[in-house]
Amino acid sequence: MKREPKEPVMTDTSSGDGDDTPDGTSPSDDGFEYPRDPSDIRDPDARGSDDVNGPRDPTDPRDPTDPRDPDDHGSIDGDSDETPLVAIATAVGLGVLGPLIAFVGGVGVFVVDMVFDLGLVASLLLTLFVGQYVAFAGLAVGYLAWRGFDRSGIVSYLGVRRPSLTDLGVVVVGWVVIITSVIGISVVIQLIGVDTAANQSAELALENPAIVPIFIAASFLVIGPCEEILYRGVVQGRLRESLPAAPSIVIASAVFAAIHVMALTGGISGRLTTVAVLFFPSLVFGAVYEYTENIVVPSLLHGLHNAVIFTLLYVTVTYGDELDELAAAGTMLFPL
Template identity: 35%
Template sequence: MATSLQTDTTTRLPDRFAGTPLASRLRALGAAAALLVLGTLAAPLVSGGVGLLADALGHGDDLVRTYAVSGTLATLSLAAIALAYRRVRPLPMPVRVPDGREWPWVVVGILAPLLGAVVLQLGAAALGVGAGETATSGIGRFAATNPVLFYSLAILSALFVVAPAEELLYRGVVQGRLREEFGPAVAIGLTSLGFGAGHVFSYVVGGSDPLSGAVAIALATIVLGGVVLGVLYERTGNLGVTIVAHGLSNALVLTVSLAAVL
C-alpha cells in the first residue's frame, strides 16, 4: 500500500465501522497513546535542545528568537512523527483543496470554536472559575517585545506550519487509527483530549500556572476546537478542510490579538 498522502478526490474515509477484537483495540489505544505522548513531549524536548544550543552559541539571552526557532521545529516534529508512523502503519489520509461543497464546512470550522470559546468564557465567569487569573501562552508572552513582527510571523506559521503539522498528527493519524477500532465518536473524543494536552506546555512557557482555572478554560477551548475539527474530518473525508479551517481560525485569533495591543 502506498504511504504517500492521498490526494485523489475519490479517496474517502471508511463509510462504516465494524467492531473489532479486544487485542486490536488495545493495540490501537497503545499506538494512539504513544503518538499523543510523543506529540506532547515534542515541544519541551525540542525547546530544551534549542535552548542549550543557543546558550552554547552565545545567543541564550535572545529568548524571542529561541522561542520562534524552537516552536517551529517542535511543530514540524509533529508532522515528522505522523509521517513516520504512517510509513509503519498506512492509514487513509485524504488531503485535497476544499471544493465548493466543502467551503461551508471550513466556515463552520472557523466560527464554531470561536463561538464555543465565548460560551465557555461566559459560563466560567458566571461560575467564578478563573476569576482574576490569566492564561498567557508562549506567543502572548514573547509577542510583547515586538508585537507586529512576532504576531505577523505567528500568523504565517499558523497558516503554513502549525495547522498542517497538527492536523497530520491529530486528525490524520491519531483519529484515523482510533477510528479503525472504536468508530468516529470515540476517536474524536480521545484525540481532542490529547490535542488539548499537547498545548499545556505553551502556557507553561507563557508563565501561567497550568493548574489554574484560566488555563483549564483555555485548554477546554482547545479541546472543543479539536472536536469541531474532528467532526469536520469525518463529515468531509478531507484533511484539507481541517487544515484550512484550523489555520484560518488561528490566524484570525492572532490578528485580533495583534490589533488589541496596537
C-alpha cells in the same frame, strides 16, 4: 471514514495439473471445460499453482493486491484479533510522544540560542520547525512509514487533496461554530469567576508585537497542518480503524486539548479550565475531518482560528492599552 478490512479474495483451487486443453479451455473436476480468463497472468506451466506466489489460503483476509507489507506493524486492514484498547493505547501514545519530542527539541533550541545568540526571530523560526515539522508532522509520517506505507499510501491515509468549494464552506462554518461556542464558554467562566491560564505563544506575541505576523503566517503554514496531521490524521485515524466516529473524535480531541497543558502558564486549576475550553474547538476539528475526510480542511480551519486570534492580539497591542483586558481574555481562545 472507518478503515474496514478488505474482503478475502477467493481463488479457484479445483484445478488438477493446471494444463489447458488445446482449444484454450481449462479442465475442471465436473467434466466441463471452461474458457480460460485472458486476464489471467499465471504461468500455464505452473503445475498446481493458484497464482505466481503459490496457493493462497482462502481464509486469509489480506488483499494480495495491497502494496503494503501484509505483515506490517498494525496495517490499515488491521488484525482481526486487535481490540479497541490497542488502538486507543497507540493513539494516546502518539499524541503524548509528539509534545515530548517538541519539549526536547525546544531545550535543544534554547541551548543553541544561548551559545550562538540567535535572536528572537531566528529562535522562534527554529522552534517552530523543530516543535512542529519534526515533533508533530515528522512523528506522524514516520509512524505511517514504519507501518509500511509508501508516499502515496501516506497521502491516501491522511486524505491530502485540494479542498473543494464545499470544503472551504465547511471551514467558514466550522470557524463560526468554534468562535461562538468558545466565546460563550469564556463568558460563563468569567461570570462564575474561575481562573484561566494564558498561552505562552500569545504572551510572547503580546510582549513582542513585531513577531505577530510570523505567528499569523505560521498558523496556516506550520501550526495548523502539522498539528492536524498528527492529531486528526494519525491519532484520530488510528482510532477510526477500531472505533466508531464519535468516540474516536472525543478521544483524539481530549488528547489534543490535554497536551496544551505544557504550553500554558499559571496555576493548575487555571490550566485545567483552559484545557476544557480548548476541548470544544478540538471537537470541531475532529468532526470536520470526519465529514470531509480531507486533512487540508481541518488544517485550514485550525490555521484560520489561530490567525484570527493572533490578529486580534496584534490590533490590541497596537491600538491601545484600553483593550488589554480583551487581549488577556483572547490568549485562552486558541489551541497552539
